[in-house]
Amino acid sequence: MTKPIIEFKHVEYLISTTPSRSILSDVSLQIYPGETIALLGRSGSGKTTLLKLINGLRFPSSGTIQIQDRNIRDWDLIQLRRSIGYVIQEVGLFPHLTVRENVCLVPQLENWAADRIYSRYVEVLQSVSLAPSIYSHRYPRELSGGQRQRVGVARALAADPAVLLMDEPFGALDPVTRAELQREFLRLAAHMAKTVVLVTHDVREALLLANRIVLLDVGRIIAVATPREFVRLSHPVAREFLAAAELSAGASL
Amino acid sequence: MNAWQFMVGHRAEILSATREHVLLVLISLAIAVAIGVPLGLVIVRHPRLRAVSLALASILQTIPSLALFGFLIPLPFLGGIGAHTAIVALVLYALLPILRNTFVGLTSIDSAILEAAEGMGMTQQQILFRVRLPLASSFIMAGIRTATVITIGIATIAAAIGAGGLGTFIFRGVAMVSDAVILAGAIPAAILALFADFLLGLLERRLRVT
Numbered sequence: 001m002t003k004p005i006i007e008f009k010h011v012e013y014l015i016s017t018t019p020s021r022s023i024l025s026d027v028s029l030q031i032y033p034g035e036t037i038a039l040l041g042r043s044g045s046g047k048t049t050l051l052k053l054i055n056g057l058r059f060p061s062s063g064t065i066q067i068q069d070r071n072i073r074d075w076d077l078i079q080l081r082r083s084i085g086y087v088i089q090e091v092g093l094f095p096h097l098t099v100r101e102n103v104c105l106v107p108q109l110e111n112w113a114a115d116r117i118y119s120r121y122v123e124v125l126q127s128v129s130l131a132p133s134i135y136s137h138r139y140p141r142e143l144s145g146g147q148r149q150r151v152g153v154a155r156a157l158a159a160d161p162a163v164l165l166m167d168e169p170f171g172a173l174d175p176v177t178r179a180e181l182q183r184e185f186l187r188l189a190a191h192m193a194k195t196v197v198l199v200t201h202d203v204r205e206a207l208l209l210a211n212r213i214v215l216l217d218v219g220r221i222i223a224v225a226t227p228r229e230f231v232r233l234s235h236p237v238a239r240e241f242l243a244a245a246e247l248s249a250g251a252s253l
Numbered sequence: 254m255n256a257w258q259f260m261v262g263h264r265a266e267i268l269s270a271t272r273e274h275v276l277l278v279l280i281s282l283a284i285a286v287a288i289g290v291p292l293g294l295v296i297v298r299h300p301r302l303r304a305v306s307l308a309l310a311s312i313l314q315t316i317p318s319l320a321l322f323g324f325l326i327p328l329p330f331l332g333g334i335g336a337h338t339a340i341v342a343l344v345l346y347a348l349l350p351i352l353r354n355t356f357v358g359l360t361s362i363d364s365a366i367l368e369a370a371e372g373m374g375m376t377q378q379q380i381l382f383r384v385r386l387p388l389a390s391s392f393i394m395a396g397i398r399t400a401t402v403i404t405i406g407i408a409t410i411a412a413a414i415g416a417g418g419l420g421t422f423i424f425r426g427v428a429m430v431s432d433a434v435i436l437a438g439a440i441p442a443a444i445l446a447l448f449a450d451f452l453l454g455l456l457e458r459r460l461r462v463t
Contacts, residue, residue, distance in 0.1 A: 055372055081374030092369025096387045096462045106373055139462075155373075165372075 003069065004030035005163065005195050006054060011063035013049055013219075023049050024219045027063070033162070036189055036196040038206035040241065041216035047199045050216070051165050054197060055084045068162075082106055085156030085164040085194075089171045091148050093140040099125075099151050100136040106159040124154040127188060146177040153185075157192075166198045170205065182208060203241040207231070215241075256436035263437065267422070271441050274418035277336060277408045278445075281343035282401060289348050290393060293355025294381065303356065310349035318342065318407045322414045339411035339418075346407055347400035354396025358389030391460040398453035405446040409438065419445075 006029075013024040024046045031037050039047040052058040053065055056077045065072040067080065093102050100121060107117045125132050128150040140148055149169060156164055170178045170185075186209065189196060200206050206213045207227040215223040215230075217237045225233060231242060260267060296303035316324075321342050325332040331341050362385060370380045412420030422438030 057368070057372055078374045078376055081372060083374075086369065086372035088365060088369060088372070090363075090365035092363075092365040092372075094366060094370075094384060094388075105375075109375065109379065141462075 002032055004066075005033045005068055006031040006197070007066040008050075008053075009064045009066075011053065011060045011065060013046070013053065013058060014061040022219055024053075027219075027221055029214060029221060029224070031195060031197065033195050034193050035211045036198065036209055038210035038213045039197065039199045039216060040201070040203060040206045040213050042201060044218070045216040046219040047201075047216050048167055051167055051197060051199050054163070054165055055081050055086060082110060082159060083161050083163070085159075085161040087149075087152045087156045087164070087166040087169045089168040091140075091152040093148055093151055093155070095140050098137050098139055099130075099143070100132075102140070102151060103155045103158050105155070110159060120158060120160070124157045125151075127157070127192075128154045129184060130154070144177075145173055146181060149173060149181060153188075157194075161194070163195045163197070166196065168199055168201070171200075171202075185209060203245045256433040256440070259433040260437050260440070267419075267437055267441060270417065270419050270421055270438070271445070273336075273416075274405070274408055274420075274442065274445065277339060277343065277411060277416060277418050278401065278404045281340050281404055281408075282347055282397065284340070284344045285347035285351055285400060285404075286397060288344070289351030289396070290355050293352050293359060293393075294386070296352075296356055297359050297381070297385070298377075307353065307356070310352050313345045314349045318346070318410050319413060321345070322410060326414060334415045336411075336416040338414055339408065339416035343404050343408060343411070347404050350399040350403065351393070351396040354392045354399070355389065358392025358396075359385045361392070362388050388462060391457050391462070394453065394457040394460050398450060398457060401449045401453060402446050405442060405449060409442050 008027050008029040011024060011027040012022065014020045014022050027046075027050065039050055041047045049058055053060060053072075054067065056072055056075065059072075067075060072080070094105075097105070103124060104117050104121050107120060112120070122132050125135065130147065130150055135143075135147070135151070140151070143151065149172075153169070156166075170181050173181065182205065189209075198206075198209060207230065210227065213223075213225055213227060213230050214221055215225070215233075215235070215238055222237055223230070223233055223235055230238065233239070292306060296306055313321075322339065325338045325342055326334065332338050359381075366384065366388075367380065370384050375383070408416075408418050409420035409423055412418055412424050419438040419442045423435050426432065426434030426436070426438065
């Protein structure tokens with residue numbers, strides 16, 4: 001049995017309003033190397049918070065989080081974050097840097113040699129189907145939404161992290177571009193062997209991309225299931241998600 | 254005698270007054286930038302210092318300029334008669350637009366960009382110098398531009414405490430009740446202000462991203 005690369009044990013996350021409000025309660029979860037995990041839930045279910053606990057953008061109020069067998073509180077946060085790729089919905093590309101400068105930023109901060117940075121840059125840009133000769137010197141404002149998202153993924157992969165965190169990476173895209181990027185993601189995931197944690201509110205995306213789906217509702221994990229198991233879950237929240245997906249599939253015909 | 258004739262007749266004198274004026278403005282702005290921009294960087298992370306320094310700069314801005322020059326005259330070291338006193342006053346006026354724009358520029362950055370920077374493992378210092386500062390540069394330039402135009406105007410009053418510059422003609426014209434002499438100082442000052450505004454506006458647009 002392989003060891004989990006990320007492990008949550010009875011994690012609780014409170015925000016300090018008065019009275020304090022619980023965003024996540026009693027979250028225990030094991031994520032294994034090479035898996036793609038989808039965190040599925042409605043807005044406010046705590047899925048994004050759960051993701052941010054993994055790269056130390058948030059800290060648990062109680063419970064422990066182990067990343068690669070080390071408690072997150074013992075990690076140097078800067079080091080931890082540089083070893084985890086992070087893609088967010090609004091992409092967060094730096095508008096004052098070119099595509100190449102954006103992608104090469106983390107390797108540069110990590111003091112890689114220039115030729116190693118360049119060859120890695122070419123490799124990751126090609127892996128997201130962008131030609132370096134065309135896109136290197138463009139600024140984010142000169143790219144379409146889909147291209148920006150590809151650059152965001154390339155940037156997250158640049159330092160060759162073992163773990164990739166994606167917060168609704170395809171959420172802001174039109175349906176055609178989204179489907180295209182999802183297909184490419186599957187191809188990429190298959191050959192990269194990275195551990196991916198993906199936040200989504202789209203059950204079809206979760207079923208399509210993930211090996212396991214973690215269903216969250218008001219801060220609690222209510223099910224962890226493979227896509228095959230998920231469609232047979234009887235829990236009302238799971239049924240709601242599936243029903244909503246079927247409804248919109250019917251409506252789009 | 255009309256203003257044009259006066260200006261042609263005194264062109265050497267006007268030119269040297271303009272040179273003095275430009276020098277006063279440049280020195281004052283250089284000092285104001287050297288104080289305002291670093292202070293703006295510091296107050297992003299220090300809320301208490303932020304409140305104090307922004308309030309202080311705003312209050313300084315409300316003191317009538319002639320009064321401020323008057324207040325400075327009796328002060329030891331900073332004050333007295335002449336250009337250096339004028340520079341102290343001009344720096345104080347130029348400080349607010351530069352400080353405020355630096356602060357606003359540094360803090361009005363899209364939160365997704367800052368979150369990405371933090372999530373990628375940039376240190377706070379790297380975020381400040383490699384993300385916030387470049388993205389704030391056009392705001393900072395806008396502050397410098399405002400400060401420049403204000404300073405060119407206020408510097409005319411510096412002649413009252415013997416600092417020279419184009420204000421010399423204005424004060425002389427007022428004393429002589431001569432529009433021509435007043436205009437000999439006022440017109441070059443206005444041209445300087447318009448020219449600086451245009452030039453710095455170009456620079457500001459070049460620095461703008463998105």
